[in-house]
Amino acid sequence: xxxxxxxxxRAKIAYLAIGSNLGNRIHNxxxxxxxxxxxxxxxxxxxxxxxxxxxxxxxxxxxxxIVIKIETLLLPExxxxxxxxxxxxxxxxxxxxxxxxxxDIDIIDFDNKVYKSTxxxxxxxxxxxxxxxxxxxxxxxxxxxxxxxxxxxxxxxxLISLLNVDDLNAIKHV
Numbered sequence: 001x002x003x004x005x006x007x008x009x010r011a012k013i014a015y016l017a018i019g020s021n022l023g024n025r026i027h028n029x030x031x032x033x034x035x036x037x038x039x040x041x042x043x044x045x046x047x048x049x050x051x052x053x054x055x056x057x058x059x060x061x062x063x064x065x066i067v068i069k070i071e072t073l074l075l076p077e078x079x080x081x082x083x084x085x086x087x088x089x090x091x092x093x094x095x096x097x098x099x100x101x102x103x104d105i106d107i108i109d110f111d112n113k114v115y116k117s118t119x120x121x122x123x124x125x126x127x128x129x130x131x132x133x134x135x136x137x138x139x140x141x142x143x144x145x146x147x148x149x150x151x152x153x154x155x156x157x158x159l160i161s162l163l164n165v166d167d168l169n170a171i172k173h174v
Contacts, residue, residue, distance in 0.1 A: 011071045012111040013044075014079065015144070017127075017136045018066050019104045021054055025064040028090055028102050033068065035086045036105075041079070045069040047139030052171040060100050064174070067108065067139035076110045080123050083107065108136060112150045126150050131159050134167045 016036075020028040026049060033043060047067045054060035072079060083105040090103035109126045117123040126149060130136045137160050140147060147156040160168075 009073070011042075011073055014070050014072060014076075014110040015108040015140060015147075016068050016070060016083070017104075017106045017108050017130075017133075017139070018068065019063045019135065020102055021061040021063040022100045022102045023091075029064060029066055031090060032086050032103050032105060035089065036068075036070070036082070039082045039086075040072060040074060041082070042071040043068050044071055045143040047142040049174050050135055050139050050171055051174045052135040054098075054100065056098055063135060065135040065139060067136060067143060069143050076107065076115055076123055076125060077117065079107060079110070106136075108140065109147070109150060112148075114151050131162070134163055134171045137163065138171060138173075 018029050018032050020026075020032075022028075029049070033046070037043060045068065050065045052063050052065060054063055074082070087101070087103045087105055092101045092103050106127055107123070107125060108130050113125065115123065115125040127136070130140075131149065137156065141156045141160060145156065148154065149156075149159065
């Protein structure tokens with residue numbers, strides 16, 4: 001008999017950031033969401049669309065970004081594999097870092113746990129750069145005003161207050 005309250009058998013809450021800066025950006029994000037749902041990922045909440053400058057090359061096309069709150073029985077490594085597969089299906093090619101892309105899906109937080117992979121996937125949770133990213137923090141705040149950083153326990157509104165004014169002015173809800 002399988003205990004229903006073990007980590008492996010209970011649904012976990014996670015947050016994913018999805019972005020696109022090539023092609024029909026909103027369409028790409030919507031297709032990514034639909035593909036996630038076909039992979040046993042239930043979308044509980046979805047932020048609005050946020051447009052931000054490409055980083056670090058601001059001359060690249062602007063991004064549309066969202067954050068979704070999901071429920072899944074998948075383990076973090078399996079979710080990462082699915083996210084990478086969806087990115088590839090939507091035409092993402094791995095060139096150099098931070099290049100324009102049709103789809104980018106990052107796991108921001110998984111079950112409010114700190115996780116560091118020992119495998120080649122290099123999955124570190126919570127996402128190591130999330131506290132610096134306006135395009136993650138603002139949509140995350142929209143859908144979870146009580147979210148706290150799993151490692152530091154800092155509230156989302158406090159993390160946003162640490163962003164510089166230029167970062168806050170460089171993003172808009174569209």
